[in-house]
Amino acid sequence: MVISIISLILLYYLSRPMGLIKVSPEWQRIFKGGMIASAILITIIGIKIPLLSQVATLAAILLAGLIAYITLITPELQHRKGMIYAWLPILAVETVEAIVRMISQSFYDQFHNYFEAAGVFAFIWAIAMWIINTKQRKALELEKLKALQREKEFEITERLKAQLERQVAQRTKEITKQKNELESAIKELTAAQTQLIHAEKMASLGELTAGIAHEIQNPLNFVNNFSDVSTELLTELKEELEAGNQEDAMEILEDVIQNLGKINHHGKRADSIVKGMLLHSRSSTGQKEPTDINALADEYLRLAYHGLRAKDKSFTADFKIEEDPSLEKINVVPGDLGRVLLNLINNGFYAAGEKKKELAAAGNPDFVPKVTVRTKKTNSGVEIRVRDNGNGIPDEIKAKIFQPFFTTKPTGKGTGLGLSMSYDIITKGHNGEINVTSQAGEFTEFEILIPNQ
Amino acid sequence: MKSKILIVDDEQDVELLFRQKFRKEIKSGNLELCFAFSGQQALEILGSEDPPQVVYVFSDINMPGMSGLELLGKIKSKFSDITVSMISAYGDNQNYEKAMNSGAKEFFTKPIDFESLKKEIGEMILGNK
Incomplete structure (x- = not known):
């Protein structure tokens, strides 16, 4: 009867989460099944039907052994090892007691005091183990909590890092964009400067044009005038020659020669002005x-x-x-x-x-x-x-x-x-x-x- | 009677040109030409004779120093009997009106149309006879 109660308690605790550790739903189902079985065994043992109660007691012993064994060998249930160790002496004492009573009630009665003493020791052991377990569990949980905390902090750091990296990438993109914009602005400015210099040249050429026109007009007028007057002079020359006026003819010839010199001079003057204008307009x-x-x-x-x-x-x-x-x-x-x-x-x-x-x-x-x-x-x-x-x-x-x-x-x-x-x-x-x-x-x-x- | 004409222009070759253009008139003794290459020089020539023998002044407008229009004003105030006509490359209204308002007789544009100039001088010689 006591063994089944202990099984029930063990199964109950096994199915419940310890701190943050939870057992899987499959295990929970198994433990629930075990708890029902234990309850049935308790009932059967309690009714005290000869033989059946004894079979139930054996079954309870087997169940308890199974629980202890499975808990100790299954990695997923490692955390409940301490609990099993705590209960194990009580279980053992109760098992021995139950078996002895089944075989010989008189032997049991004779050594009744020893069994009780063993029971007390087992109980003290269980309490000691329970205290130690609780302490260890608390320390473990604290450790776990700390680890969890660290993990959280790490996650936060990671998140911050990722965020920072994103920001850096974005900034880099922005800066690159700005750099490109500035570069193209510089290019545009350089081009604009070239254009302005050209425009300035053209503007000053525009200012010059009127002056140049006037400056060319003057020598051109002389070229036209002197060639006109030379034609007149040559007509006169012909008349003088026909009339035989050698002296007058020579005088006219001198004038014509002089005029041709003037035409040449003013032609060159116009020429040099045009050259000057070209000099001014062409790129240096x-x-x-x-x-x-x-x-x-x-x-x-x-x-x-x-x-x-x-x-x-x-x-x-x-x-x-x-x-x-x-x-x-x-x-x-x-x-x-x-x-x-x-x-x-x-x-x-x-x-x-x-x-x-x-x-x-x-x-x-x-x-x-x-x-x-x-x-x-x-x-x-x-x-x-x-x-x-x-x-x-x-x-x-x-x-x-x-x-x-x-x-x-x-x-x-x-x-x-x-x-x-x-x-x-x-x-x-x-x-x-x-x-x-x-x-x-x-x-x-x-x-x-x-x-x- | 000989008519004396003063031509004012900063281009010195004007002298040669005029002398050839009017060589017949000069030869016949009807016309005497003299030249000045600035307004200042023109005033000196006019001021050197008393009374001035020059009866007609043809002046360029656009000259460094004293402009033809300034010269016109000065001649008109000092020697009111002398006829003055302007010759300019800039035949715009502003120049024309300024010249005419200041007492110029005619306004010739460059390049000089020697036919109309000859006609003007011919009429002057006729009027002078």
Whole structure:
């Protein structure tokens, strides 16, 4: 009877979870079956039917042994080993007692005290084991909990890591995208810069066109006029020859010869202007060649003046070139230097013209705008000065005038690239220097120094 | 009577051209030409004779320094008897009106139409006779 009760208790505990450990549903079914069997055995034993009770007791002993054996050998039930060890002595004592009583009740009665003592010891053992087991289990559970905690922390760390990696990947993607965007922006800017430089060239060519047209028109007029008058002279020559006036004929011939020289001279003049224009418009090859700076300065001064004059009919100004006749040819890129001169001269005329407008509006019409270009031979090369009598450059913007896109002209009148390009051409292209001095309300003077290299 | 004409232009070859174009008139003694290459020089020439023998001034407008229009104004204020006509490559309205309002007689455009110029000078010579 006691054995079956113990079996029932053991089975009950086996089917229940220990801490976090749960047995599988199959085992639970088996244990439930075992519990029912135990209950039946208890009932049979309790009724005390001779023989049947004894068979039931044997069955109970077998069941208890089976429970102990299965629990001890099955890995899944390892956690209940301690419980079995705790109950084993009681089971053993009860088994021996039951068997002895079955065989000989008198023998049992005789050694009744020993059995009881063994029962007490087994009980004490069970309690001791139970205490130890509980302690161990608690320690184990704590350990398990800690492990679980660690696992959780690890999972969290992993999750954070994954998240971080995702973020890093995303950031990397964004940064790569930004980098690509910046690169393409730089490309676009470079392209835009090239286009702007081209546009600036074309714009200055546009400013030049009127001047060039005027400058070409003049020599062409002379070519036409002198060829016309030569035709007239030749007709007269024929008449004089027919009349036999040798002396007059010679005189006319002299004139015709002189005229042909003039036609040739003015034809060449037109030719050099066209060449100058081509020089200005074509992209710079950067090829330096020995250049007559005096002639170049003179040409661009006239082109600039006539260009402005053609654009604004009311524009009048005085211009003067002071050439140093001792100046020899200097190695420069003529188109580039021409562009610089054109720029500085145009700026000069613009500044002086603005001052005239201001003064005229204030009731003083006598101011004459003036631009002077001066060349001077130096030890290392040439010095070119472009001076205007305009309002000057205020000190606060003097430092900015060579910056790209800086302009004081109203929108549409200047790109802000003229002086920055000039600066590049002189400093980078010719290893030279470009400086500005100015006095507010009085003048501005640009000084270019170019070594002969 | 000989008519003296002053031509003002900064292009020096103008002198040669005019002398050849009007060689017959010069030869016949009806016309005398003199030249100035700037407004300043023109005023000096006019001021060097008292009274000036020049009766007619043809001036370019577009010259460095004193412009033809300035010269026109100065001649008209100092020597009101002298006829002045303008010759310019810029035959725009603004220049034309300014010249005419300042007392110019005619306004010729470049390239010079020598036929009309000859006609103008011919009429002047006739009127002078």
